[in-house]
Amino acid sequence: MRPMAQMAMVMNLDKCIGCHTCTVTCKQVWTNRPGTEYVYFNNVETKPGLGYPKRYEDQEQWHGGWTLDAKGRLQLKAGGRLKKLLSIFYNPDLPSIDDYGDPWTYNYGDVLNAPLGTHNPSAHSISALTGLDMDMSWGANWEDDLAGAPERAHQDPNLAGLQEQVRMEFEQAFMFYLPRICEHCLNPSCVASCPSGAMYKREEDGIVLVDQDRCRGWRFCVSGCPYKKVYFNHRTGKAEKCTMCYPRIEAGQPTICSETCVGRLRYLGLMLYDADKVLEAAATPDEQDLYEAQMSVFLDPDDPEVAREAERSGIPHDWISAARRSPVYQLVARHRVALPLHPEYRTLPMVWYIPPLSPVSDIVHAEGYDDAHPEQVFATIDSLRIPLEYLANLFTAGRVDTVRDVLRKLAAVRAVQRAGQLGLTTKDALPASVGATTTELDDLYRLLAIAKYDDRYVIPKAHAEDAGRLMAQHEQLFCSLDTEGGPGMGGGGPVGVEQFHAGVRPGGSHTFHDSDGREHFNLLGWDGSGSAPKLFPEAGTS
Amino acid sequence: MSATWAYFWWVILPYIAMAVFIIGHIWRWRYDQYGWTSYSTELQEHKRLKWGAPLFHYGTFAAIGGHVIGILIPKQWVEAIGINEHAYHLFSAVAGLIAAALVIIGVTILAARRLFVPRVRATTSPVDWVALILLGIMVGLGIATTAINAPLGFDYRETISVWFRGLFAGDANIALAQQSPVIFQVHAIAAWLLFLIWPFTRLVHAWSYPLWYLWRPYVVYRAKKAGPPAESGTGGRKWRKIGVRY
Numbered sequence: 056m057r058p059m060a061q062m063a064m065v066m067n068l069d070k071c072i073g074c075h076t077c078t079v080t081c082k083q084v085w086t087n088r089p090g091t092e093y094v095y096f097n098n099v100e101t102k103p104g105l106g107y108p109k110r111y112e113d114q115e116q117w118h119g120g121w122t123l124d125a126k127g128r129l130q131l132k133a134g135g136r137l138k139k140l141l142s143i144f145y146n147p148d149l150p151s152i153d154d155y156g157d158p159w160t161y162n163y164g165d166v167l168n169a170p171l172g173t174h175n176p177s178a179h180s181i182s183a184l185t186g187l188d189m190d191m192s193w194g195a196n197w198e199d200d201l202a203g204a205p206e207r208a209h210q211d212p213n214l215a216g217l218q219e220q221v222r223m224e225f226e227q228a229f230m231f232y233l234p235r236i237c238e239h240c241l242n243p244s245c246v247a248s249c250p251s252g253a254m255y256k257r258e259e260d261g262i263v264l265v266d267q268d269r270c271r272g273w274r275f276c277v278s279g280c281p282y283k284k285v286y287f288n289h290r291t292g293k294a295e296k297c298t299m300c301y302p303r304i305e306a307g308q309p310t311i312c313s314e315t316c317v318g319r320l321r322y323l324g325l326m327l328y329d330a331d332k333v334l335e336a337a338a339t340p341d342e343q344d345l346y347e348a349q350m351s352v353f354l355d356p357d358d359p360e361v362a363r364e365a366e367r368s369g370i371p372h373d374w375i376s377a378a379r380r381s382p383v384y385q386l387v388a389r390h391r392v393a394l395p396l397h398p399e400y401r402t403l404p405m406v407w408y409i410p411p412l413s414p415v416s417d418i419v420h421a422e423g424y425d426d427a428h429p430e431q432v433f434a435t436i437d438s439l440r441i442p443l444e445y446l447a448n449l450f451t452a453g454r455v456d457t458v459r460d461v462l463r464k465l466a467a468v469r470a471v472q473r474a475g476q477l478g479l480t481t482k483d484a485l486p487a488s489v490g491a492t493t494t495e496l497d498d499l500y501r502l503l504a505i506a507k508y509d510d511r512y513v514i515p516k517a518h519a520e521d522a523g524r525l526m527a528q529h530e531q532l533f534c535s536l537d538t539e540g541g542p543g544m545g546g547g548g549p550v551g552v553e554q555f556h557a558g559v560r561p562g563g564s565h566t567f568h569d570s571d572g573r574e575h576f577n578l579l580g581w582d583g584s585g586s587a588p589k590l591f592p593e594a595g596t597s
Numbered sequence: 598m599s600a601t602w603a604y605f606w607w608v609i610l611p612y613i614a615m616a617v618f619i620i621g622h623i624w625r626w627r628y629d630q631y632g633w634t635s636y637s638t639e640l641q642e643h644k645r646l647k648w649g650a651p652l653f654h655y656g657t658f659a660a661i662g663g664h665v666i667g668i669l670i671p672k673q674w675v676e677a678i679g680i681n682e683h684a685y686h687l688f689s690a691v692a693g694l695i696a697a698a699l700v701i702i703g704v705t706i707l708a709a710r711r712l713f714v715p716r717v718r719a720t721t722s723p724v725d726w727v728a729l730i731l732l733g734i735m736v737g738l739g740i741a742t743t744a745i746n747a748p749l750g751f752d753y754r755e756t757i758s759v760w761f762r763g764l765f766a767g768d769a770n771i772a773l774a775q776q777s778p779v780i781f782q783v784h785a786i787a788a789w790l791l792f793l794i795w796p797f798t799r800l801v802h803a804w805s806y807p808l809w810y811l812w813r814p815y816v817v818y819r820a821k822k823a824g825p826p827a828e829s830g831t832g833g834r835k836w837r838k839i840g841v842r843y
């Protein structure tokens with residue numbers, strides 16, 4: 056046994072309202088720069104739909120992730136090492152910018168500067184890549200709320216193999232939102248595809264990163280990731296990806312996308328896993344067994360033997376106790392209501408999803424039933440073949456039973472709570488019929504419905520004694536985020552881990568020099584207390 | 598050409614170019630690894646790149662190989678293994694023309710897309726233009742040299758090559774260099790200019806061919822540790838197989 060710790064996420068899809076706040080805040084923090092206009096480390100897709108980039112889930116087309124060779128050994132789907140080195144001048148599997156969507160902006164300047172008397176000056180869309188006029192025809196969020204679904208949604212790769220043609224008429228449509236970030240996989244094919252070795256998985260918390268100084272722009276990671284969550288910055292010529300907001304995670308704070316999630320549906324916590332079992336699990340012959348295989352890799356932090364081994368492999372004590380309280384462990388392993396996205400890619404992804412019951416219960420309500428009658432809900436779950444098979448194609452490589460069990464459990468949680476609140480009784484056998492105890496259903500209700508901040512995020516800080524070393528990694532010769540075009544772009548300089556708390560800056564509030572030559576007070580990050588020097592121009596200057 | 602100028606073109610320029618080439622690379626490696634990349638434009642345009650990039654690169658490697666054989670390896674050594682003047686000339690003319698054809702097709706495709714595809718054009722920085730234009734000139738001259746020399750049969754191995762190797766021995770024979778046809782001379786000078794700017798352009802990507810990918814473990818782990826880890830292949834071993842401890 057070789058325990059390792061992984062920072063992991065669970066998203067409760069029932070609660071996602073598709074507001075894209077996560078996308079926007081992530082964009083503002085990480086990819087609001089030239090070269091990354093088209094990049095969304097977090098994006099929210101409407102399902103069914105093609106996704107972003109187009110049809111990324113079809114690995115017969117894009118060759119992302121792993122596959123098994125004739126002898127059952129794990130192999131990159133895009134081909135071996137030699138093939139990569141020979142095709143390095145042209146990567147045959149790279150999506151084009153049109154698959155992501157040519158990023159556009161508007162010629163606002165023309166509108167603002169239109170001479171007096173111009174009738175209704177209007178803004179044209181222009182390409183952010185070239186500055187030329189363009190007609191937009193695709194983008195990360197083109198299919199929001201099933202827009203265009205009647206023409207396009209049947210090309211969704213997850214609908215392949217469903218026998219009945221899915222009806223996209225308004226009354227019969229089912230839909231839900233799927234927020235996606237990098238999965239920070241246990242067996243990351245992006246890392247394996249990078250010929251330079253610039254990508255790596257952090258030993259301490261499993262976060263997968265790109266070393267910007269070592270990346271040489273060979274762009275195989277972009278095509279190697281089956282989730283297409285590595286992006287090519289066309290200005291810097293380097294690959295970039297979701298960082299799991301590691302500077303915040305190290306400080307014990309949730310990621311930006313989680314912190315700002317309006318539905319409060321994201322959970323962050325540690326998973327302990329046995330690194331020795333990873334490759335074996337990823338090479339499981341039947342794809343439909345991959346979910347169970349990945350479950351077998353996880354370690355129970357309450358097991359004293361696991362705790363002993365974990366400590367021996369250098370996992371700090373407070374991390375092990377954080378793993379015990381981890382909401383991710385609860386949802387994934389104890390309650391078994393969270394499922395991995397596309398386990399068949401064999402990367403062992405670590406952002407898991409609680410499948411949505413809503414498409415089902417909407418129909419239940421439409422039929423005049425209510426949640427208090429689980430038998431009717433169960434019957435409806437079973438009769439809704441298409442949503443079930445669709446969800447199974449997303450989360451269990453097509454195994455319907457697993458998804459059905461999860462949905463039944465979620466329905467049972469609702470039934471018990473509703474009965475409790477209305478003073479009704481439920482059948483005693485109900486919890487057992489979904490494989491749970493009454494206490495477990497109650498815990499699940501607390502975790503899913505009450506969902507307190509401290510229950511959603513259990514994030515142990517990076518160790519203070521490591522802080523100096525951490526800073527060395529972040530800063531190197533200078534802060535690597537501060538380079539031209541980098542996200543830091545010459546901010547207040549490196550901040551130590553122990554000082555990193557929003558709004559609290561050591562040494563008082565913070566000012567900067569703007570292009571007008573004047574010193575300004577930086578309102579960003581001001582906690583409202585203390586003085587605010589230079590907030591207003593001094594008398595006599597203008 | 599006056600003696601001073603000859604001295605400049607055939608001794609001073611080469612030494613300056615070599616010095617800048619070496620020191621420039623050390624400087625760039627130490628201060629600008631963030632800019633050390635191939636600046637791929639495949640995201641923006643791939644239909645033409647599919648043909649242009651492989652043709653250009655494989656053609657270039659063939660051409661570079663030819664230069665190594667023709668310039669670095671002394672004629673006597675080649676003859677010692679039984680390849681006489683005639684056989685060598687035949688081989689170099691045929692292989693050279695094939696390489697030239699590959700490069701010329703590749704370069705035409707690449708140049709066309711860089712000039713006429715707006716998305717690619719927009720990514721091109723001024724230093725890119727300098728490098729690409731100089732490279733274009735050099736390739737053009739090189740192809741002209743090959744084409745002109747194929748029937749002519751001028752033996753550069755007894756002139757240019759001897760002068761070139763002399764540079765490294767500290768006694769360059771200017772007279773030998775000046776004996777060659779003008780097109781050879783201009784091609785050589787363009788080459789020195791290219792070496793002069795090489796470290797400051799995207800051409801540095803050529804040194805990062807990731808050969809060690811062939812034997813490193815697939816998944817790379819890194820622990821938080823002081824300082825940037827050495828690039829594998831240049832320094833300490835930073836890779837570790839899954840399942841193997843330290």
Ligand code: HEM
Pocket residue numbers: 143144145272273635636637638639646650654657707708711729732800802803804805806807
């Ligand atoms: C030794 C290994 C080399 C590798 C692995 C390599 C790889 C690459 C790659 C991946 C690209 C980007 C293609 C794209 O747009 O996606 C590129 C572009 C380029 N390479 Fe290389 N290269 C090598 C050597 C060279 C050499 C020796 C030269 C020139 C003497 C060269 C000149 C160029 C040029 C000019 C471009 C830009 C082409 C354009 O206009 O798009 N490369 N190379």
Ligand code: SF4
Pocket residue numbers: 236237238239240243244245246263279280281282283284285296402
């Ligand atoms: S999801 Fe993230 S960790 Fe997994 S292969 Fe893609 S980029 Fe790598």
Ligand code: SF4
Pocket residue numbers: 080081082085096097236237296297298299300310311312313
């Ligand atoms: S974890 Fe951070 S970088 Fe990743 S998607 Fe969320 S906000 Fe963006």
Ligand code: SF4
Pocket residue numbers: 070071072073074075076077078099232234315316317318319320
């Ligand atoms: S912020 Fe939360 S609720 Fe809104 S789209 Fe993102 S994940 Fe869904």
